[in-house]
Amino acid sequence: MKAPSSPKKLTWILGLAAGILGIIGHYFQADILTQYNYELLLGGFIVLAIGTTFREI
Structure with a gap:
């Protein structure tokens, strides 16, 4: 498993x-x-989680 990227x-x-x-x-x-x-808070968390999971985003 790869380490999370910034x-x-x-x-x-x-x-x-x-x-x-x-x-x-x-x-x-x-x-x-x-x-x-709640939608804004969840959306912000999801954007940050996707940003650390995938290298190109």
């Missing part, structure tokens, strides 16, 4: 941004962020 900068920024928006939506009342906070 994600590209754009992938990391997108995953981090989605995760932060999900956390903000959970703790603060923002219409669209509060409605989709």
Whole structure:
């Protein structure tokens, strides 16, 4: 089994941004962020997981 690779900068920024928006939506009342906070947090985690699993992403 190969060791995980570091994600590209754009992938990391997108995953981090989605995760932060999900956390903000959970703790603060923002219409669209509060409605989709769990989806944003899950999406950010998935983007980061895919970015570390596959070398080209």
